[in-house]
Amino acid sequence: MQQKKPIISYERIEPWLALKVKEFAKLGYPYISEDDLWNFLISFRWKRATPDHYYQQIKQIVTLTPNDYLDFASLQAQIYQVESLEEMDLDGLL
Template sequence: MINESFAYSSKYEPWVNLKIREFNQLGYHQINEEDLWKFVVQFCWKRAVPEHYYQQINDIMKITPNHYLDYAALEAQVYKVTSLDDMNLEDLF
């Protein structure tokens, strides 16, 4: 399994930025470079990074907003949230 620290190098930057611009044109302005890279590493390349650079780029370019949003929704559902009993709510009043 590939860990989160898979290097985000400048060789991926143009492709990730292109995909972000595509998402922005479709109205998804909240998705940024870091979010998309995390999706690529933790989901697309979870089991193995494609051997060839062109395959890696192809994986990035195939991402749709729907793919990313499905991943984000799943991540939000399994994210560990602090219990209300453990939170200090006095500051809210």
């Protein structure tokens, strides 16, 4: 019998994502948004194994580092096909 994957609600963890975004901004990464972190969690960190309990989900958010997210973002950038430099959003790099 296959075990059901826990349901994760964005609204339930959004306050924790907002706190993490503020922390990242203080550390010098103001361009990382709540949506970016949510995408990281759903498509990378929790892709294969979602924590069963709410407190486990929150613990993983609280312990998230900028390097964790930036490793994911660099992988996404390598996979994403960009036709030309005009299509790239370079404002966040300045």
